[in-house]
Amino acid sequence: MKIYTSRYPPVPLVHESIFTNLFRTHFAAHPPDAPAYIDAATGFTLTRADTRDLSLALAYGLRHAFPSLGGVLLARGDVLMILSPNSIAWPVMMFGGWAAGLRLTLANSSYTPREIAYQWQDSGAKVVLVHPALLPVVLDAFKIIHIDPAEARRRIVIADWQLGDAPAVPAGFVHMAELLDKGQLSEEEKFPGEQAHETTLLCYSSGTTGKSKGVETTHFNLTTVLDMAAVLWPKLSSQNPRMLGILPFYHAYGAAKLIAFQLHRGIPLIIMEKFEPVAFCRAIHDYKITQACVVPPVCVILSKHPAVKQFNLTSLEWLFCAAAPLSHQLLLVVKDRLRSVGANVSLTQGWGLTETSPTATLLPAEDDLRKAGSVGLLLPNLEARMVAEDGSDAREGEPGEIWLRGPTIFKGYLNKPDVTRDSITPEGWFKTGDAGVRDSEGYYSIVDRLKELIKYKGFQVAPAELEGVLIEHPDVADAGVIGVYSEEEATELPRAYVVPVRTLTSAERASFVAAIDKWVKSKLARHKYLRGGVIVVDAIPKSPAGKILRRELREQAKAEIAEAPRAKL
Numbered sequence: 001m002k003i004y005t006s007r008y009p010p011v012p013l014v015h016e017s018i019f020t021n022l023f024r025t026h027f028a029a030h031p032p033d034a035p036a037y038i039d040a041a042t043g044f045t046l047t048r049a050d051t052r053d054l055s056l057a058l059a060y061g062l063r064h065a066f067p068s069l070g071g072v073l074l075a076r077g078d079v080l081m082i083l084s085p086n087s088i089a090w091p092v093m094m095f096g097g098w099a100a101g102l103r104l105t106l107a108n109s110s111y112t113p114r115e116i117a118y119q120w121q122d123s124g125a126k127v128v129l130v131h132p133a134l135l136p137v138v139l140d141a142f143k144i145i146h147i148d149p150a151e152a153r154r155r156i157v158i159a160d161w162q163l164g165d166a167p168a169v170p171a172g173f174v175h176m177a178e179l180l181d182k183g184q185l186s187e188e189e190k191f192p193g194e195q196a197h198e199t200t201l202l203c204y205s206s207g208t209t210g211k212s213k214g215v216e217t218t219h220f221n222l223t224t225v226l227d228m229a230a231v232l233w234p235k236l237s238s239q240n241p242r243m244l245g246i247l248p249f250y251h252a253y254g255a256a257k258l259i260a261f262q263l264h265r266g267i268p269l270i271i272m273e274k275f276e277p278v279a280f281c282r283a284i285h286d287y288k289i290t291q292a293c294v295v296p297p298v299c300v301i302l303s304k305h306p307a308v309k310q311f312n313l314t315s316l317e318w319l320f321c322a323a324a325p326l327s328h329q330l331l332l333v334v335k336d337r338l339r340s341v342g343a344n345v346s347l348t349q350g351w352g353l354t355e356t357s358p359t360a361t362l363l364p365a366e367d368d369l370r371k372a373g374s375v376g377l378l379l380p381n382l383e384a385r386m387v388a389e390d391g392s393d394a395r396e397g398e399p400g401e402i403w404l405r406g407p408t409i410f411k412g413y414l415n416k417p418d419v420t421r422d423s424i425t426p427e428g429w430f431k432t433g434d435a436g437v438r439d440s441e442g443y444y445s446i447v448d449r450l451k452e453l454i455k456y457k458g459f460q461v462a463p464a465e466l467e468g469v470l471i472e473h474p475d476v477a478d479a480g481v482i483g484v485y486s487e488e489e490a491t492e493l494p495r496a497y498v499v500p501v502r503t504l505t506s507a508e509r510a511s512f513v514a515a516i517d518k519w520v521k522s523k524l525a526r527h528k529y530l531r532g533g534v535i536v537v538d539a540i541p542k543s544p545a546g547k548i549l550r551r552e553l554r555e556q557a558k559a560e561i562a563e564a565p566r567a568k569l
Contacts, residue, residue, distance in 0.1 A: 004384045004386070004438065008377075015193050015195075015196040016196055016219065017200070019099045019188045023055075032052075033047050034047060035048075035268040038270045039087075046091065048266075054180060055098075056099050056185045057096070057183070058097075058100075061178070061179025061180060070174065071127065071154050074126060078103070079105055080103070080105070081107055082094065082107065082159075083109060083128055083129070083134050084109060084131035084134065086248065086249050087131070089159050090259060091259050091263075093159060097129075105119060105123040106202075106203055107119055107250060109248070113140035113141040122414065127156070130157070132167045132169050133166075153172050153173055157174050157175070158175045159176050196219040197218050200218060201252075201255070202216065203251070203255070215252075216410055216412050217411070218410075222260065222357060224407040224408050225356075225379075228382075229257075230261075231379070234348075237317065238315070241291060242269075242287055242289050242291070244272065245270060245292075246293075247293055247294075248544045254293075257322075277302075277305040285311035291317060293319075293322070294319050296327075296546055298546070303337050308337060309341055313342070314342045316343045317345060319347045319348075321347065321349050324548065325448070327467065327471065331372050331373070333472070348367070350376060363377070364376065371443050374443040374444060375436075375446055381407055383404070384402060386402060386436065386437075386438055399437050399447045400437075401436075402434050402435075404429070410430075434446055434447075434449060446464075454494050455491065456528075457527065466479075466481040466494060466530075467481050470498060470520070475500055475512065477501045478498075479499065479540065480496070480550065480553050482550050483495070484557050493533075496532075497540060500512060500536060517530055
């Protein structure tokens with residue numbers, strides 16, 4: 001068995017709560033009056049001390065004041081749901097829940113009532129902090145699971161703090177500001193020693209297969225990943241680094257890498273509710289942003305959107321891309337576009353999963369061109385295996401499933417011991433479900449999800465590679481690739497769904513499809529040709545974190561294939 005280790009020495013392991021770690025162990029490393037979080041739209045600022053004090057106030061309100069206001073009683077270890085788009089209230093809600101000793105389950109703000117109802121029941125949540133605009137979604141979710149209106153009011157806190165234009169809600173609900181006004185815990189709930197291995201975060205992930213599952217992330221997982229990631233985090237030239245936060249905070253990437261890690265590093269986080277190209281570029285200009293965490297769809301937009309030329313982006317030094325593979329080609333296009341407006345930006349990737357808390361690899365900024373397309377080096381304290389389809393060790397340079405072991409591997413899937421056993425071996429190896437390649441220098445590249453690789457006549461075709469080539473085409477705004485099964489050829493065929501940069505007439509579609517097919521044939525080997533066809537669409541379905549929802553494309557393809565015979569009659 002071949003086991004790979006990090007080239008970096010292990011970081012010391014600490015056993016304490018994530019709140020204690022950030023607001024006691026590391027807090028004095030930066031001035032308490034230094035800005036921690038800034039609302040991009042209003043400029044409202046929370047200092048490090050503000051964040052600590054407000055979090056302890058919310059913790060007191062949740063544990064002690066909420067019942068007196070008609071809410072349910074919360075005890076250490078109970079589950080608190082947060083349902084909100086990004087806002088300046090997010091750090092206070094997240095850290096306040098942790099200071100109160102609660103487990104947090106973070107819900108996707110675009111979820112339907114049915115999806116919220118599932119996560120509520122599955123996580124065992126007792127109270128939800130909800131953005132006022134999403135209150136109707138929660139109330140409908142509670143109807144689905146037969147929670148009556150009176151009981152619903154006992155389990156809801158309206159998270160409208162610092163929302164100047166918050167939509168009105170019916171009377172009778174407790175508001176976040178009320179809980180912040182009742183007192184303050186003298187200290188947070190402590191989780192020393194073995195207690196640090198208690199679950200503190202329940203983000204939901206599909207894992208390698210199946211329905212969304214609660215990923216049990218512990219205090220120890222989080223405190224360790226922050227120290228591990230800090231080893232590879234780039235040292236920028238600016239004396240005033242500032243991070244722009246556009247990724248959804250309910251995702252493990254946003255919660256850990258933006259809210260928690262930037263506080264750990266002492267870097268102010270400028271918070272945007274969501275990504276919008278003009279607002280993104282304006283924020284870089286206004287706040288002299290030096291770095292931002294992005295996803296590949298943002299890079300696609302930056303490669304072509306006119307806003308890049310409308311604002312001064314020269315303060316920007318580094319973009320960190322994760323959550324989905326970024327092609328070598330798109331990386332070069334974005335770097336050239338930013339350089340054309342005077343921004344000399346390193347664009348690097350990292351890789352991880354919700355189950356790895358989340359970061360597992362990072363590419364050093366100085367390697368962004370030399371190792372373009374790589375997700376970087378293994379973080380300290382982690383071990384990796386590259387496992388071939390037959391269970392043997394994959395050869396160097398050949399793809400294999402990446403297995404990981406170390407202190408940031410999640411505890412398990414909530415209430416799903418069988419699935420957990422299928423995912424984590426008795427020796428502690430987590431089977432990530434991602435196919436990757438490790439080169440002779442120890443740099444990893446992600447080929448794709450194992451279950452998404454297209455098997456064409458014995459060849460493995462990575463959708464992400466095809467998508468990277470398609471996006472290079474000047475007339476393509478976005479693309480998604482899946483495999484469709486051909487009964488006639490008894491194999492899968494690559495099929496591309498492509499969004500053109502402009503609306504096409506019926507007469508233009510045929511020539512556009514032919515041009516795309518020719519483009520791919522000029523760039524790739526024969527087994528990667530789009531034998532399954534090129535389909536013109538208005539949009540590619542994606543998760544808020546930027547991952548292509550291939551399952552939706554596969555369902556669309558099934559419908560198209562089922563319809564095809566009737567179309568010939």
